[in-house]
Amino acid sequence: MKHTLSVLVEDESGALSRIAGLFARRGFNIDSLAVGPAEAQGQSRLTMVVEGDDQTLQQMTKQLEKLLNVLQVLDLSCRPAVERELMLLKVSAPANKRSSILDLVQVFRAKVVDVADEALTLEVVGDPGKLVALEKLLKPYGIIEIARTGKVALERASGVNTELLKVSTSGGRVPA
CATH class of the missing domain: 3.30.70.1150 (ACT-like. Chain A, domain 2)
Structure with missing residues (x-):
């Protein structure tokens, strides 16, 4: 399963390489990666798409949270986003x-x-x-x-999962 991770980090030299290195050492491929300034000065948000089962991703999330400069890790795959x-x-x-x-x-x-x-x-x-x-x-x-x-x-502040809105009453998907 593909997971979308949102990682908030302190904007310091080497933070991105430590995160990428963590995935590389464990043989994980990052399918996509986008990095940019976050809402607070001195912080950046990384959005990455990775593939793995829930147990593996839980382990990776714990490893990410232990890294220096990592402030928050969210798996947006199961959250309204x-x-x-x-x-x-x-x-x-x-x-x-x-x-x-x-x-x-x-x-x-x-x-x-x-x-x-x-x-x-x-x-x-x-x-x-x-x-x-x-x-x-x-x-x-x-x-x-x-x-x-x-x-x-x-993550959606409203908490509304729009993916659920795409499902019609007959159970089929409604074109987006």
Whole structure:
């Protein structure tokens, strides 16, 4: 199972390398990692996606909490959370196909951030599933380049789990 960990750390030299080293020493791969300043000066928030069973992740969380500079570790996988990712995507867009690409851009609420004779560069923000869906639909046009930030996430203050809202009364998933 994939887990999203939110790790609050003191913003000091070597904090990121100690955390990455902890995972590397135990043979864990970090699927995505995003780091930036947190709400308090001198603190940073790391959001990482890692794979492992619940018991393994519980062990890793305990190890993280023992590290110097680590202030808080939350596994957001089982908590109501807001998750977003940014993707820049350069797609081949000759004049005869440009309008159909622009239609997809509108549906996904993406933005065109650069236009060239034969290509468009798009910016799309959303949950990782949205990004994968757009990428899949644009693949037949010819994807030239992709850059993704990795997931960032925060626990929902409201406590409302929007994943539960996607389930219809018949038990099936409602398209997001």
